[in-house]
Amino acid sequence: MTLRISGLAKHYGDVPVFENVTLSVEPGEFVAIVGESGVGKSTLLNCMAGLDSWDAGTVTHEGADIGALDGEACALWRRRHVGFVFQAFHVLPHLDVAQNVSLPLMLLGGRRDEGRVAHMLDAVGLPGMGARLPQTLSGGQLQRVAIARALVHRPALLLADEPTGNLDPGTASKVMELLIGQTREHGASLVLVTHSESAAARADRLLHLTAEGIRA
Numbered sequence: 001m002t003l004r005i006s007g008l009a010k011h012y013g014d015v016p017v018f019e020n021v022t023l024s025v026e027p028g029e030f031v032a033i034v035g036e037s038g039v040g041k042s043t044l045l046n047c048m049a050g051l052d053s054w055d056a057g058t059v060t061h062e063g064a065d066i067g068a069l070d071g072e073a074c075a076l077w078r079r080r081h082v083g084f085v086f087q088a089f090h091v092l093p094h095l096d097v098a099q100n101v102s103l104p105l106m107l108l109g110g111r112r113d114e115g116r117v118a119h120m121l122d123a124v125g126l127p128g129m130g131a132r133l134p135q136t137l138s139g140g141q142l143q144r145v146a147i148a149r150a151l152v153h154r155p156a157l158l159l160a161d162e163p164t165g166n167l168d169p170g171t172a173s174k175v176m177e178l179l180i181g182q183t184r185e186h187g188a189s190l191v192l193v194t195h196s197e198s199a200a201a202r203a204d205r206l207l208h209l210t211a212e213g214i215r216a
């Protein structure tokens, strides 16, 4: 399922964030985006997920015009097809780790798949921590809960905002393996915003976001 961004422009009030952002990401492809702080990387990822609005241009996913979907249709599309690793994690504080990770499966109407959730917790290096509450976890552990949750339903589009920002190098490379595995083995499209040179070095394409657009 191909993601196409064409001529995207965004401003907040009178303040432009970016314009002329055009890129496509194919199934199985890993694109890394770098750029200075405040240039709009998180905003661009939010637009790709239909979580933010834009002022010009289009976002399509396998031909579906994401900007034309109403709120409910967009939420449904996101549930089915998108895994998002937020920079601020957005782990729900009143749910335990296993409940947080199984949320995408539950929202899709599935039964709670304990085996799949346990597998994801193992894969991010949090084995046996399903019953813990988020407040008892470190920043790096919360980040890994967010990554397990983004991957649990095997989404076609993986959007990750600095997913290794709080992790030690060993855990970071493990997490990169997981994201890349979903891309290579299941044909997901991965868009990763990162400051990590080692993470960016593994991408098929490295793109630089500036106020004027996005370029190699």
Ligand SMILES: Nc1ncnc2c1ncn2[C@@H]1O[C@H](COP(=O)(O)OP(=O)(O)O)[C@@H](O)[C@H]1O
Residues within 6 Å of the ligand: 012, 017, 035, 036, 037, 038, 039, 040, 041, 042, 043, 044
């Ligand atoms: N809700 C908002 N209202 C006004 N300005 C915002 C809002 N969200 C982000 N911005 C501004 O938009 C710009 C891009 O922000 P962001 O996408 O978070 O950048 P990055 O992720 O590249 O650091 C920044 O200048 C930021 O201050």
Ligand SMILES: [Mg+2]
Residues within 6 Å of the ligand: 041, 042, 043, 087, 161
């Ligand atoms: Mg950001």
